[in-house]
Amino acid sequence: MDSRLVLAVLLAMLSWGFLGTYGQNSTSTGAQNITNTTSGNMTSGNMTAGGNMTAGNMTAGGNMTAGDMTAGGNMTAGGHMTAGNMTAGGNMTAGGNMTAGGHMTAGGNMTTGGNMTAGNMTAGGNMTAGGNMTAGGHMTAGGNMTTGGNMTAGGHMTAGNMTAGGNMTAGGHMTAGGNMTAGNMTTGGNMTAGGNMTTGGNMTAGNMTTGNMTTGGNMTAGGNMTAGGNMTTGGNMTAGGNMTAGGNMTAGGNMTAGGNMTAGNMTTGGNMTTGGHMTTGGHMTTGGHMTTGGHMTAGGHMTTGGHMTTGGHMTTGGHMTSGGHMTAGGNMTTGGNMTAGGNMTTGGNMTAGNMTTGGNTTPTMAPFVANTTVENLTAAPSRSGCGSSRLCASEPSDCDPSTPGSCFFVSANQQNGQDFEFELSGESDGFLGTVLSLDTMLGGNDTAYICANNNGSVRFFSALLNNGMLTRTPLDVNNVRGRINGRTIQCTFSARIPSSITTRMTRTTSFSTSIITGSFNPSSGDLGAPTARVTTNIVNLANAGATVTNTGNNSTNTTASPANTAHGVTVHYSLMQSLLITLVVVGLAML
Structure with missing residues (x-):
């Protein structure tokens, strides 16, 4: 063959190879390695670059490997995709694993049949992995x-719907506009889903917020736990803050909140405990103990297999049932029956249809801090609330202590159990007081509360009235306020009816109430003999609408005037004065 012909053939072959490698587009039907390549579209079997790989669309039937990998369009590999940073303006798809030592970013969807691993992982569309999905x-x-496996992020995790066949873990916040579903779900920050939150294992977060919240294991939030719908767990449910469900709240184990617990129906197989209030519009049921630092309120039934304890009021529209002790710092009230296998104890009132206990029924009271220091009374007592929120007695019957005029007035407003707030108004040059007696005869160690005119200011005393004499005695009184206007003395105070009264019979709030006046010596502090201005029938002070009758003239809702008062204390001192006058007259006659 002519040497010139051979040379021409070789030059033609070299020219064809040059055009195939460095032309505008690169296409190969066989396996090929590509190194340090920049082009428009890039298509190959295996694609490997020791440096960066940049193209319009990037497609490999096998593996795709580079330092940084950037495609203005789609990036697709039938095998594994591995790079430092991986960026695609369109979709990013790999049949195998997708791994970036740096960031992985796609303007469209990000899809891999295997594992997806990167520093930050961002997709404008959907992010899908058949294996694990991991971002540092x-x-x-x-x-x-x-993802069919685990979903893990060192920072925040954010998507529309979020689904993992395995565990879902984020060091920061976990947020889904739709539903959130995984085996275990754990985040160091907040967990928020616009739809439902469901896990077959445990659910753990700072604050937890969603529509329905369901887990087969434990549900734990360091902050608040909030569900617009139902909240359900097969294990324990725990929140450091408030626990709130617009629907039902159900736990197979314990239910615990550091704040308030609120739901439609509330049910747990273990203990139910909250540091704040426990409130449900429906039924409240627990197989263990039910404990709250605040109020416990249910629109339906309240049932526990163990003890039922609250620092405030315990209230239910249905039945209240406890297998153990039932204890409330405030009032205990139920529209149905109240039943306890142990003791039933309350610091306030206990009210029910039927009340049954295997132990003792004991209304107890919280500690009372006595303080008789008199503060200035800025607003005068008035008849506001008489007959509706407080019991009132006066002379005349229409006496209004807030308006000028000579009249006597006393009111009692129950605060809790034996604790009452009193208002007192009347005219005296010495002292004005009110007396509580178990009968209508004054003088049998009856409790008296005295407001005296101490040179133009109010001085307060508590005392016992016996045989016409007032003996000062410390009693449980606080919040004393008073003022003097001419001869008018007005004072208000809070008092706990003492055990010295109530131990003579079962604890009661029913008494005869009197208003008394007498002289007072500001220098010595001596109280003179009392004169009764008003004495009522025995009435329940806690019943604001009770009928009050003056035992002196039998008028209803009125009290006797001083001229019509016939009282043992007054008669006793009038007789002594008459005897003294008679002796003086006889002595003068003998001179």
């Missing part, structure tokens, strides 16, 4: 985030 930083998808 944040994981963000504008659409849905789905």
